[in-house]
Amino acid sequence: MPFLSSTHLRSLLLTGSVSFAVPILLIGLVALVSLLLEQIPFLQQIGDFxxxxxxxFLQVFGNGSALEGILVIGVASSIVGALFDLFASNRTATPH
Known part of the structure; x- marks a missing residue:
């Protein structure tokens, strides 16, 4: 019996992909809302801040590059999600 069957591998890839995309989308949404707030005159200072x-925040994780920072956060989240999926599938597997 192989360690990872096709269903486990599919689950692992899906979990890794979703775990990569969700933090990027959330951080992007926060940045987009901040940029939109800059366009409203009485909320301009809040949006700029x-x-x-x-x-x-992103530059801290990306050694000065915001794009690299968001990718580092996405990859780290993807690894954590994949490890959690491996743990959960191993935990719920029935012994033969």
């Missing part, structure tokens, strides 16, 4: 903080 939050957009610069999001970029600084």
């Amino acid at each position: 939050s957009a610069s903080n999001v970029l600084q």
Whole structure:
């Protein structure tokens, strides 16, 4: 019996993909809302402050590059999601 069957491998790839995409989409949504707030005159300072903080946060993880930072967060989340999926599938597997 192989360690990873095709269903386990499919589940692992799906979990890894979703775990990669969700933090990127959430951070992108926060950045988009911040940029939209900059366009409203009385919320411009709040939008500018939050957009610069999001970029600084991403630059911390990306060694100065926001794009690299968001990719690092996505890859780390993907690894954690895949490890959790492996643990959960191993935990629920019935012994033969």
